[in-house]
Amino acid sequence: MTRASVVFVVDDDPSVRSSLKFLLSSVGLEVESFESAETFLQRKPPDAPSCLVLDVRLRGLSGLDFQHELAARNIRIPIVFVTGHGDIPMSVRAMKAGAIEFLTKPYRDQDLLDAVRIALEQDRARREQEKDLTDLQQRFDSLTPREQEVISMVVSGMLNKQIAGELGTAENTVKVHRSRAMEKMHAQSFADLVRMIEKLKGPAKKAS
């Protein structure tokens, strides 16, 4: 059974930690709390939409360094910062590195809950996007090499006749490959197929 969502609280002050857990769970959120960045990192990454409520001033790894560490490990979890005495450079640094919100203690509880909702929503959207992409990739991988070859040529704008000429087969054979590939990819239309292939190319392009 997959959980709806989970909020991770990292704060070295026990009463802040437990009261935060209490506040977040009072609105029906599932909460796990940690006393340090290090203990959080020992936990295996969650498979549900999640976010971090992170104190800037922590013993050991500071909140801002922790944010860096997560990025370095490619753990893309949205972060809501809370701090006892924040200054502008600190908040600028955190926000530039992708933080959702930077709250100064004592904050309005609604501000914290709003920030947590936004963070969870963002993580959910990201996870869905990633899941779509994984599905798409699986479908593409299920195509035969010849089918992959044919649809790459199709989406690049070549006519069936040209593809047949290029591959040295009959135009009808190309049509068969093309319709099977469309079916396997669950593409509703030619335009749909083009979008799918672009999506698959997208991240690959970025990675290169």
Next chain:
Amino acid sequence: MANGIRELSNRHNDTNMLGYTELELYHLRQIDATYEEDREPNLELIGELWEGKRQHFQIEKRYRRKDGTLVWVRNNVALVPGTGGVAPFLFTIVEDITQRKEEESARRYTEERYRLVVETASDAVISLDESSAILLANPATTRVFGYAPEELIGKPLTMLMPEFLRKLHENGFKRYLATGQRHINWQGTELIGRRKNGQEFPVEVSFGELTKDGHRVFTGFIRDISERKQAEEMRKQAQKAIQTTQAELARVSRLTTMGELAASIAHEVNQPLTAVNNNSNACLRLLANQKLQPDVLRRALEEIVADGTRASAIIARIRAFIKKAPAEKNRLDVNEVIGEVLAMMGHGFEENGILLQSELAEAIPPVLGDRVQLQQVLLNLFMNGVEAMTAITDRPRLLWVQSRIDESGDVFIAVRDSGIGLGLEADRVFTPFFTTKANGMGMGLSISRSLIEGHGGRLWASPNSPHGAMFSLTLPVADGSPS
């Protein structure tokens, strides 16, 4: 051997004057014993004697002794005519003048040396007679004053002085000649000189006096010290700049200390406050949904109480820390401390368009206090006053600081402003974390009151009339001071 030296009169035991034996002298011609360079004029004169052009002559010349050394002589030479078989001969009286010649040479050398010193000196060297007229000026005078020496000879010394010094010099010089009393030091006195182009410049003057043939001559060295003065001035300015910077640094470090204290207090106290808020808000939310279980509520309330206690413990700890902070109590003049803090404020008043008015009573007895702590309190009161007036545009921004002895004999200091004022509950400003400022911590006045109470004094606030606030403090006079 008509030309040999036959006889040498022995008035000065001259036999040995040249170091020759009698026999050697007999064969020696006078001219041969004469120093080579002196022979030519000597021979010419002797020639004239033989030719009958003159009866006798006198010559100063050098002989070379047998040992090669020279001896200065003055010879009186006459031709004795020949009579009765005796051939005419030259009669010479030889006078040894070596000593006189050496003295002359030494004197010339000394004079030359002094001349060289004066000619090459970089200072102007000027000699005066008893009427203060210039007798002599060296080449450096031109460089220093712009006048060629010949433009100065015979002129009064006062032409090298600015107008305002001339009369003083004339009177002083006359007085000195009459009474011997000097009104200025003659060695290294700094005066003002005046160049040919009218420019006035600082000089250092040293004079000496000597009497020659019954007349007094004064010789002075006059040094152009413009550059030295300029360097001194620059050094003074640099020194002043350093002092200003140090005062500024002291001010900044005071403020930083207060700021750091405030920041750490903020963090410490915010933790329990945050926990209290979280727990309370969670209970409110559960209550609204009728989901609040009694045991959950109890646990939340217990935590709230614990965090409340923790927050007040932190404040108590800070107060204790401030009270315990090693106060160094010395006898202090509060006016002096006020002056120091005003210096620390520096341009703070000017920049904020604030008019400062201080009424500091004279002769206030000293208080026993910690200079830094009192500075902190006063600085805090001044800063509060300045900040309370930043929004004021419809009336003058006035800050008064006053010190006096009050009715009970304590030292009383008041800081008043024409700012926004404190409202009705003036005394609330001393409550920790009470603030009317957007970025205030609300700790300054609370700490200030603790510091003054630690000195056995009081600090209170009251409205100022017609606008603004007045902060007053008293400090007991140090023991042993008349009060």
